[in-house]
Amino acid sequence: MTRIMIITGGTLGDWALEEIRADDILVGSDRGALFLIQNGHLPHISMGDFDSVTTEELALIRASSQEFIDCDPIYKDLTDTEMAFNWALDQNPSQILLVGALGTRFDHSLANVHLLRKGIAHGIPCAIMDANNLIMVIDRPTRVRKGPYTHTSLLPLSLEVTGITLHGFQYPLHQATLEIGMSLGISNILLEPEGLIEVSSGLLLVIQSKD
The missing domain is CATH 3.40.50.10240 (Thiamin pyrophosphokinase, catalytic domain)
Structure with a gap:
């Protein structure tokens, strides 16, 4: 690889x-x-x-x-x-x-x-x-590792992203929709070494950050 x-x-x-x-x-x-x-x-x-x-x-x-x-x-x-x-x-x-x-x-x-x-x-x-940051774009269920990062933020890169469901995060989302201009996905926290982000449609920007 x-x-x-x-x-x-x-x-x-x-x-x-x-x-x-x-x-x-x-x-x-x-x-x-x-x-x-x-x-x-x-x-x-x-x-x-x-x-x-x-x-x-x-x-x-x-x-x-x-x-x-x-x-x-x-x-x-x-x-x-x-x-x-x-x-x-x-x-x-x-x-x-x-x-x-x-x-x-x-x-x-x-x-x-x-x-x-x-x-x-x-x-x-x-x-x-x-x-201080690790940035990626996802369009399907994706596992993320906590590593050295304290926060995980989710922002839509397409006009909207649907079916967002989070597993292993402090602030849960279930079949949520994020639209451009919404800050709902900012500054979540992984509770375990690894979490899962599910996405049904759209492009989701995932930003893991540390201060």
């Missing part, structure tokens, strides 16, 4: 390095590639327009990557992260994990969360992780 880990140019830190597994396929997206190399990990592939690195850093990325793909920063239609994500989907991995996909640019952060919808369409489990 192959996991692809995409490291992109948002907020990064030691927490991201600790998540890397020995058998991960590492994809460096723009400045995320430099982060990997500077911390002793050679990307399997680096891609992007590399407009956030210097000429010297770009030369280092090119020399240190098994495969290198660059593009014009002006005449392109996709963000660097979406380019990397599309490439990862084409490899048909068992899982895709995005790190560095959240940061100070809310537009980029939100666009990256929306990328998780593509994973649903391809039947590939995908998630975004940062130092």
Whole structure:
């Protein structure tokens, strides 16, 4: 089972390095590639327009990557992260994990969360992780592990999500419907190491967080 880990140019830190597994396929997206190399990990592939690195850093990325793909920063239609994500989907991995996909640019952060919808369409489990959050989108019954997270929040990514039933949570829901703009699913708490979220229709954003 192959996991692809995409490291992109948002907020990064030691927490991201600790998540890397020995058998991960590492994809460096723009400045995320430099982060990997500077911390002793050679990307399997680096891609992007590399407009956030210097000429010297770009030369280092090119020399240190098994495969290198660059593009014009002006005449392109996709963000660097979406380019990397599309490439990862084409490899048909068992899982895709995005790190560095959240940061100070809310537009980029939100666009990256929306990328998780593509994973649903391809039947590939995908998630975004940062130092405090684990984010995924589900459209079917899914088990979630508590791990280090204190809260689990549910938000609709489609106009509505129906048939939401929770097992193992402090605040129960039974065949509930969440619509865009509702905060009913915010800040639930897992009572056991693992819980179950059932969904009948729609796309549900599941955000596990710790303070």
